Amino acid sequence: MSAAQYEKFETLLDCLDHWASVQPNKVYFTQPFSAEKTVDYTWAQVADQVNRMAAYLQSLNLPEKTHIGILGKNSAHWIMADLAIWRAGHVSIPLYPTLNAETAEYVLDNSDAKMIFIGKMDELWRVVEKGIPLDMPTITLPLAPQLKHAKQWDAIVAATAPTTKPVKRNKDEMATMLYTSGSTGKPKGVMISFNAMISALRGTSQVMSFNSTDRMISYLPLAHAAERAILETGSLFYGFHVYFSFGLDSFIQDLQRARPTLFFSVPRLWTKFYNGICGKIPLGVQHIIFRIPVLSGLFKKFLLKKLGLAEVRMALSGSAPLAPALMSWYRNLGLDLLEGYAMSENFAYSHCSLPGKVRVGYVGNTYPGVECKISEVGEVLVKSPCNMMGYYKNPELTAESYTEDGFLKTGDMGEIDAQGRLKITGRVKELFKTSKGKYIAPVPIENRLNGHELIEAVCVTGPSFSQPFALVMLPLEEHKKLEQNPGEASHVESEMTELLAHVNGQLEAHERLSCIVVVKDIWSMENGFLTPTMKIKRNVIEANYLPKAEGWVALKKPVVIES
Template structure:
């Protein structure tokens, strides 16, 4: 006997949130959600069965559930799977993707990696020579494995404008997307030729958005969740009476309906002077050193905020081998701190930077599957040392 076909509003899947702000929640989605997002993406980007994608995030994450599982089943994509971050570059070369979604940490890593091999001054010189311009840019994209990419997507966290502009100069327009587990990543997207740097784009087909009085972004999506698994009361907390989801993000909408994320509603922290600090804009300014992979600005209850820097694994190995001079790196970070502080309000000025000794990973709980920092975990680990670090009166502290 053939099983009965499911109804559109039957539960199709459970997607767990990343847990960046607390315990992960199981989000219930229907079969209708799957249909909504595929038709919407077809309208925006015109995907077809000839596309190629590289899958590398955990398959349980909403980005993979939406882009890899649902979209590939609908369109018949060719999907390649990465063996791990250590083989990522080879996997890209093998896949030759036409659609590539990456998180800001990896876009930044590619950018800094190219800058180390081909310094910005030399790039500028080569890009300004007409006969070499296209050849050099194509070579850079080919080495990255992105010379066939026609839709390049970024999401999950802000990407510094100078990095977006750099990729644009290579002929690769990064299209920001915005969504969450609760709407199956179907909310906002930058459309080709409508990009405004710093904005995550306009609403997807069928989506409505607004900014609440407290600055919070609220979204009503046709891919909205059915509820939370075994948490019936939680749904009422997260939704408005008229059906909008409270995203927890702060933002603003421009005259063309494009959305800009300005931080988290609950991400602001207060210093001991009673001043509120928004960490994300400061982190974006600091995230511009080739040896620094992750930045976290914190300082709740401290006189002034401070920053935690996690060096890349390559940089750690180079330090151990003596290939990098520690004093030189300390001075470079001191200069970066001074430069960034000159752009901040008095209450935002960073007192010091701490170079942490541990690598933050998904495995040890410091990062989400999309490599976003878990602030609560990081603050539990490091904030207790604030008084000791202040007493050192150093601008750069090695843990």
């Protein structure tokens, strides 16, 4: 389809109807029901199930635009539930499956959700279960936990005829509410209109070559703006095939089944993939092979195949800055890795590196229709057709989030080069002051540390100390080696000491790190150190480690391994 043909789509429901009409028998979803068994759903079958569930929701005579929650890991029926909620005239409220009970209860209450769809949860259900009111009407999707009080999707679909009165949605209505991942404070409900969703897709169609023959795998949370904007809405708009991952244990198998042509990931996972390769084939060995003309091309293809990315023609990274060293490593392999930048508040539509215009360390140019400028204090400001309708039930915060001329205050610090490409240099609120009165922006320093094969995550901190320092988490395999073999500590110390000297040599005097502390904890979503999109929760990390920091710094050692 040409860009002009996409103009007839006013909402994503129009997209569903279009593809169900023009390619009814083409597979839309491939859903694993176990590590071995998968089920395909064609566009016609998806539309049929959506229309049957919409009819059931209409039969409940809920008030117009009722808020309905969706809680679960990614699945074909997660997206079907989203579409059914819209088709019945209501608003979807996605919840991260990794939420604890307290936060889930808060989101459901704050959003005024009146019922909920619950999908695949596995081990996460016991963590969140108590946060779901027992008296809340509930529908369970396939693969969901067995709940006595809930109605089941399959039973409803089997017993209900497709709706004969689908609700025509106005493009300016609220379609969904995205709750921010809560890296600081309580999650906020970001109101997104149907127009914001479709405008993002119309814009990307002008600069990106997605089409109905593409394949993607869904494994990052659908409750997050990026996965929603790139995979869910992208597949609806362009009509491409979506594969789902059954879980971490079968991810490589799922990836090889999907053979994606488009692949989206976040820095934490790009780092894990990189560390996995470097753990088996050291960087020194790689560099030698890369210099051998006959072997270099074959070796790079081998590595991409090993990662399951051999057929990827476009790869995207977002959610947090990707270390330039990692970006260069992937691009050297032949992977067209592009970095993007956006927020929940503009439905992941702001900036992206475009093919042929990549500058490593920069997140690229604005998408069509987006304006960007840097404020007097260095904050990135954006105006976009996809900007949120506001924060739910919080008009004061909404007003504070915009400039007088309608630009969204991103909270990020940045700079723009001569070709209009944006570089993110840190967060306004993450700046901290040392005891010498000097301000430190931690993100650029973290990006210099990231990319080392012994670092999976890092947090630079040190408010009120004379110099900043870095808290480093090792990759899981290296962490196990350190626990099982005390002699491994000398290797870690040597590598980190060399890295510290290298990084400090690139920093201003007031930015130089006093030490690197290798922490003994594994930071995860479950223990609260990471957000659902795998960004570090700086406030949680600092609250946990800063009380111990005085003792570490007093040792005056370049590397401290927490015991």
